[in-house]
Amino acid sequence: MAKTKAPAKGKAKKSTAKPAATKIKVADSKITPQAPKAYAAVTVKDPKGQTWDLPVLKGTIGPDVVDVRKLYTEHGLFTYDPGYGSTGSTQSAITYIDGEEGVLMHRGYRIEELAEKSDFMEVCYLLLEGELPNAKQKKQFEKDITYHTMLHEQITRFFSGFRRDAHPMAVMVSVVGALSAFYHDSTDIHDPRQRMIASHRLIAKVPTIAAMAYKYSVGQPFIYPRNHLSYAENFLYMHFAVPAEDYEINPVVAKAMDRIFILHADHEQNASTSTVRIAGSSGANPFACIAAGIACLWGPAHGGANEAVLSMLREIGSKDRIPEFIKRAKSKDDNFRLMGFGHRVYKNYDPRASVMRQSCHEVLDALGKRDEPLLELAMELERIALEDDYFVSHKLFPNVDFYSGIILQAIGFPTSMFTVLFAVARTVGWVAQWKEMIEDPTQRIGRPRQLYTGYGERPYLPIEKRK
Numbered sequence: 174m175a176k177t178k179a180p181a182k183g184k185a186k187k188s189t190a191k192p193a194a195t196k197i198k199v200a201d202s203k204i205t206p207q208a209p210k211a212y213a214a215v216t217v218k219d220p221k222g223q224t225w226d227l228p229v230l231k232g233t234i235g236p237d238v239v240d241v242r243k244l245y246t247e248h249g250l251f252t253y254d255p256g257y258g259s260t261g262s263t264q265s266a267i268t269y270i271d272g273e274e275g276v277l278m279h280r281g282y283r284i285e286e287l288a289e290k291s292d293f294m295e296v297c298y299l300l301l302e303g304e305l306p307n308a309k310q311k312k313q314f315e316k317d318i319t320y321h322t323m324l325h326e327q328i329t330r331f332f333s334g335f336r337r338d339a340h341p342m343a344v345m346v347s348v349v350g351a352l353s354a355f356y357h358d359s360t361d362i363h364d365p366r367q368r369m370i371a372s373h374r375l376i377a378k379v380p381t382i383a384a385m386a387y388k389y390s391v392g393q394p395f396i397y398p399r400n401h402l403s404y405a406e407n408f409l410y411m412h413f414a415v416p417a418e419d420y421e422i423n424p425v426v427a428k429a430m431d432r433i434f435i436l437h438a439d440h441e442q443n444a445s446t447s448t449v450r451i452a453g454s455s456g457a458n459p460f461a462c463i464a465a466g467i468a469c470l471w472g473p474a475h476g477g478a479n480e481a482v483l484s485m486l487r488e489i490g491s492k493d494r495i496p497e498f499i500k501r502a503k504s505k506d507d508n509f510r511l512m513g514f515g516h517r518v519y520k521n522y523d524p525r526a527s528v529m530r531q532s533c534h535e536v537l538d539a540l541g542k543r544d545e546p547l548l549e550l551a552m553e554l555e556r557i558a559l560e561d562d563y564f565v566s567h568k569l570f571p572n573v574d575f576y577s578g579i580i581l582q583a584i585g586f587p588t589s590m591f592t593v594l595f596a597v598a599r600t601v602g603w604v605a606q607w608k609e610m611i612e613d614p615t616q617r618i619g620r621p622r623q624l625y626t627g628y629g630e631r632p633y634l635p636i637e638k639r640k
């Protein structure tokens with residue numbers, strides 16, 4: 174293949190981490206969404222020397238893509254890209270990431286700016302509707318979400334079927350999936366209004382399910398949502414309130430919670446989002462599709478990393494043991510990886526990690542936990558890793574999960590709830606991506622092909638002739 178545009182490869186050099194907000198200009202602010210345009214072609218040559226042209230498509234910003242849609246029907250070839258490192262699975266106008274520069278934008282707005290100036294409800298609206306809401310739209314949206322937070326009482330019965338020590342992510346997969354049984358007949362995905370109601374229900378009900386999973390695990394009664402509270406306040410209230418006394422919400426903690434939700438709201442075509450899209454591409458019930466996304470998020474290579482970071486920090490235990498763990502992370506003979514480090518897309522500091530790091534300091538200060546030993550350990554681990562040639566040359570930087578666990582622990586969440594919180598925040602991203610897919614007229618069922626490496630045809634052997 175000729176003329177394909179490879180992403181710029183940075184050279185291995187001492188840390189280029191940018192924990193503070195970067196000032197890189199990635200886009201002309203006048204650029205508005207547009208359908209991709211074919212502007213050129215790459216020439217492909219097959220082993221027989223025959224050549225043909227494949228169109229190249231240009232989006233608004235980011236690398237151009239080679240359009241291989243007709244490669245099989247016209248030329249009998251598949252592409253091969255396990256892990257999809259070079260494959261665009263869809264066109265999307267929701268989220269843009271420049272991994273080389275450490276930039277993340279939703280609908281054109283930088284994540285740092287959204288985290289500082291916006292709130293989660295506004296970001297949800299932005300992801301779903303494409304624009305920031307005006308005051309009236311925001312009020313209506315908040316009302317729509319608030320009035321869907323309660324669960325059908327029958328759903329509460331599901332929890333008692335679980336052991337008390339069930340992992341809350343297992344409970345989430347099951348109970349969110351079970352919502353499909355309650356809203357199946359009323360969810361016609363081809364009706365825009367029903368799609369919207371399903372989206373609102375998911376954003377509203379997933380936090381209630383998360384809180385119930387927590388309450389069940391600690392043996393406390395479920396706390397029902399309160400409509401006068403904000404999304405983040407309500408989330409804290411449903412987790413930490415008990416019927417025996419009033420619960421006072423710490424505004425610093427509620428603000429931090431809201432920011433954590435913003436930072437996790439969407440992240441382009443990651444593993445769980447692609448799972449939701451693939452599940453939804455068959456026309457499946459959206460509540461079941463989101464359950465599929467939750468299942469995918471659970472793994473330690475994805476959303477499960479925040480839980481794994483805390484386990485790792487506890488295992489390291491003290492600063493003097495950091496070199497030993499850095500050595501293990503670098504060894505080819507050891508499966509150990511530095512959790513919360515590295516990312517498929519970011520080859521620079523994850524911009525969400527910068528905000529999270531700052532939030533971490535603010536929350537610990539506000540809670541009087543500034544001398545939290547795990548924070549000191551995490552900062553020292555980050556410092557040592559960012560000066561290490563292996564991490565520098567592999568472009569491994571802290572990701573969003575590196576600091577989030579420390580904040581969540583300080584707020585009072587047990588480690589097992591960390592990935593659940595990620596799922597609560599990411600629900601809006603999954604829903605927005607699912608909705609975009611259903612509304613895309615070019616959408617087809619997701620069905621990848623393969624490079625077959627098994628036997629060719631062979632005759633069936635009767636059992637007595639088998640070795």
Ligand code: ACO
Binds near residue numbers: 476502509510569572
């Ligand atoms: N510690 C040590 N080495 C690492 C790490 C790490 N955390 N991450 C990647 N590497 C090394 C690999 O060993 C490999 O080295 P090699 O080329 O010398 O063999 C190289 O970096 C590339 O790694 P891949 O696994 O090929 O990168 P990939 O893009 O497939 O994986 C991933 C990305 C899964 C995030 C990986 O960096 C990782 O496992 N990180 C730890 C888990 C984690 O923090 N996940 C959260 C991601 S963010 C999120 O989902 C919200």
